[in-house]
Amino acid sequence: AHLNAAGEPRELWRRNIERLAADTDIDNFRAYVPPAERVPQYYPQPAGYYPVGPATPLGIPVIAGRRLIVLDPLTGIRNWQTDGIARDAVLLCSGDNVLVLSEGSRQIEVRSLVDGSVRSVARLPEWWGEANLNVGSSVRDIEVEAGVELLWRIVLQGQSCVLFRLTAGKATVECRDLLTDTVTWSIELPQETVFSNVANNVIAV
Numbered sequence: 691a692h693l694n695a696a697g698e699p700r701e702l703w704r705r706n707i708e709r710l711a712a713d714t715d716i717d718n719f720r721a722y723v724p725p726a727e728r729v730p731q732y733y734p735q736p737a738g739y740y741p742v743g744p745a746t747p748l749g750i751p752v753i754a755g756r757r758l759i760v761l762d763p764l765t766g767i768r769n770w771q772t773d774g775i776a777r778d779a780v781l782l783c784s785g786d787n788v789l790v791l792s793e794g795s796r797q798i799e800v801r802s803l804v805d806g807s808v809r810s811v812a813r814l815p816e817w818w819g820e821a822n823l824n825v826g827s828s829v830r831d832i833e834v835e836a837g838v839e840l841l842w843r844i845v846l847q848g849q850s851c852v853l854f855r856l857t858a859g860k861a862t863v864e865c866r867d868l869l870t871d872t873v874t875w876s877i878e879l880p881q882e883t884v885f886s887n888v889a890n891n892v893i894a895v
Contacts, residue, residue, distance in 0.1 A: 703766030707741055710768075711754030737822050737843065738780025738791045748803040751781050751788045758790065760803060770806040775799075784848035789868070793819065798868060800849075812869040817841050821853055829884045834858045845888040850874060852893070854885050863895060
């Protein structure tokens with residue numbers, strides 16, 4: 691949608707996702723989305739977007755079956771497409787890139803939003819599964835034993851992930867680059883710390 695001169699929304703275009711993949715196998719479509727990845731009104735940030743990724747000035751990525759398509763944001767015209775992406779793929783966008791994440795293949799594929807070329811392929815971080823499994827559980831409800839570390843994924847921003855780490859001695863909020871698995875910043879906090887959902891790029895701890 692686009693705002694007109696009066697500030698009212700105006701529909702620019704619409705596309706049927708099934709028709710975007712009309713020549714692909716219907717079995718490529720996912721019939722089930724895990725409850726943790728459904729997005730009700732009040733929900734922590736998802737681990738990636740499916741079937742429509744974040745809208746960017748360069749394009750809107752869409753998954754149709756096992757086809758990745760990028761549509762022009764103003765016209766809805768198909769800029770490019772590629773087939774054979776992972777069946778469980780989800781999408782993120784960072785700058786002029788679309789990130790295709792797959793737990794099944796344990797990979798993050800980085801493609802240009804402009805032409806679809808593959809710019810890099812990275813290994814999905816080892817902590818990814820555990821951090822996602824704890825989403826939605828309360829830090830207060832868990833007693834941490836000595837020598838044990840628990841992880842929560844708080845939010846994804848571009849190619850970065852903000853994590854909450856809890857041990858028997860302290861808590862830590864840190865930001866890690868998904869592609870290099872390096873820490874970009876980290877803040878140590880008392881063990882009793884809890885964290886909020888993210889709103890307007892702000893997290894309360």
